[in-house]
Amino acid sequence: MSKPDKRDEIVRAALELIAEHGFHGAPMAMVAERAGVGAGTIYRYFENKDVLIAELYEELEDKIYAVLLEGYPTEKPMRERFLHLGKTLLRFFIENPLDFRYVEQFHNSPYGVAVRRDKILGTRNKNGGCDIFRELFEEGVSQQVMKDFPLVILFALAFGPLLAVTRDHILGFVALDDTLIARTIEACWDSVRR
């Protein structure tokens, strides 16, 4: 019972520090201190810093996928499903800025590139909630509701603005409320739908 506790503390501390200061602004000693454990203890749970970073990312991904799947209107029309996913994701990021900052940092690092490569090439068996998007887009294309783009481009049209908008919100460049969130996602829908 004490083992998972420590692990969780380490993960939480790493998330906070990396989200705020970046990978290089979060020395292991600082992570250990904030987690309330010894520096060496981290290495009992994670082989090294890279592994800690990668596992932390995977946990976040799982968390996000769980949120996305919750209340996902499987039977509703595609547009509604798209809007649900977009709004849920945007809201999640806005309410969990640390998670967002971390995910962003991760994607913009060598680690992130490798993970994406695996994911897109389908190497990874566990694609998590990502499949939900893939299915949605594939269905959208095949049913001629969405534009006939490669999946990767549909992802870009849907997520690109979403991430950019979240960043701006967190940095205080724009204040997103529910209305604006909904309208933004609808604009994204305009870009993917026929």
Added chain:
Amino acid sequence: MSKPDKRDEIVRAALELIAEHGFHGAPMAMVAERAGVGAGTIYRYFENKDVLIAELYEELEDKIYAVLLEGYPTEKPMRERFLHLGKTLLRFFIENPLDFRYVEQFHNSPYGVAVRRDKILGTRNKNGGCDIFRELFEEGVSQQVMKDFPLVILFALAFGPLLAVTRDHILGFVALDDTLIARTIEACWDSVRR
């Protein structure tokens, strides 16, 4: 003739290394080595690493703005102007992947955030080609051709997918040709237009 040579070599080396390995994966010693100069030489041209990073970014920005303005169809309808900008930018990034990677790294760093803040708040007098977008979007909104969004969100809708798509192309996840580029930018237009 030898002064600009060295400076250029340093800038080129920094661009390559930072684009490929990030700011922290490009030690000054490595930059010097790749530039074919002594380590101390860099400091004759740039006060410190931060200054080198910032100046390199500014040079890239100027380069990009010049490209965007070239052949900009001032008199044509808004849609065409938007498409021109989008396609030109996308093509530029695809043809200059190092520049793209660098700009991305920069934006995702403390430096970049500060610069964006200045730009959005209009503090910087020299906003370069950025103004061209601002004007376009402001005109689009006021003439009710574009959706009535805050500027920041219009930026996100236009650039978000563009950057995402470029990243994927560079990583080899999708092969963008002229047709795909045109269609992608048109999809972006769908998201901003009424």
Added chain:
Amino acid sequence: MSKPDKRDEIVRAALELIAEHGFHGAPMAMVAERAGVGAGTIYRYFENKDVLIAELYEELEDKIYAVLLEGYPTEKPMRERFLHLGKTLLRFFIENPLDFRYVEQFHNSPYGVAVRRDKILGTRNKNGGCDIFRELFEEGVSQQVMKDFPLVILFALAFGPLLAVTRDHILGFVALDDTLIARTIEACWDSVRR
């Protein structure tokens, strides 16, 4: 037992090297090597080189004050008290040439000037054995046993020759024995007494 050991070794190594070669002739790497520790270890005990230098000085000061106060003839006439202090200090420096060299280096550096300023302006609460001199001189002036000089000048008359003579002894320009020490301090007394 190992913690004080390392710290002591570092302090000792720093004292030796700085005494012999000056602040700039004692790189941290050299201090570490002579102390038999890793370079990074120094920074576990001292925040940076300046702090190491300052703390080392304070330790020396405490040591010196302790020596001065030991056997200080509080009740004896002023002349004897003066001679006691002078002779004790001179002997201490001669027997601890490294300490002397270090204190001298320190006083002749920006650090030292700041410390002296604090001391003279009485800003520092802990003036240590320095007070013993101040009291002696103040009493000497008020009782008209000493010349009516500002304190600073009395200090100069008493310590100036003492430091100069120690330096010469250490450099081998003169060989001070107990008799010569006593006579030298008596000469100093002649300069301050009425």
Added chain:
Amino acid sequence: MSKPDKRDEIVRAALELIAEHGFHGAPMAMVAERAGVGAGTIYRYFENKDVLIAELYEELEDKIYAVLLEGYPTEKPMRERFLHLGKTLLRFFIENPLDFRYVEQFHNSPYGVAVRRDKILGTRNKNGGCDIFRELFEEGVSQQVMKDFPLVILFALAFGPLLAVTRDHILGFVALDDTLIARTIEACWDSVRR
């Protein structure tokens, strides 16, 4: 005519910078800049930095000796000659704080120790105005006007307070006027006279 000009400018620049910032706070490039010459030019006049430092010191010494000898009352009694030397030197230093700071820096450095050694051991043929003190003290001892001390100690008794007092004056710890100067030197005389 232009050669000595440059040399003088270099020497002046070095004096100013070293006096103010110490040897290590006066890079050759800075000396060159302040002197208004190219960095390489310094090396046409001085083999290296050490030589520059040493020659600068010698020039200062000559200057000081010249001042001391001017108006030296050869025929007057010893006391008056002593007071003349002391007061003249003290005044000179107070009026030329840069010179003083430089001389002090020099004495507290490896360079200075070597020079003093040469001087005291009489190795150097050119002892400059130092001889004037030597003669005075030797005469003082032999005529039993001064205490029977080794020369080195008499030097210490005379110069020690003088340098200390100058330092304090420059640092603003005491304000020396003509009266205080005279009284201070008289106090020094008390310490050397029988």
Added chain:
DNA sequence: CATGAATGAGTTTTCATTCAT
């Protein structure tokens, strides 16, 4: 002669990782 751009060895400091306790 004069220059000042170029150099690279040397300096302080940080931090991921290990290992004796």
Added chain:
DNA sequence: CATGAATGAAAACTCATTCAT
């Protein structure tokens, strides 16, 4: 298992000196 003191390789930056122009 947990610890955290110790490590040393690596980073940014400085500066005395040289040498092509």
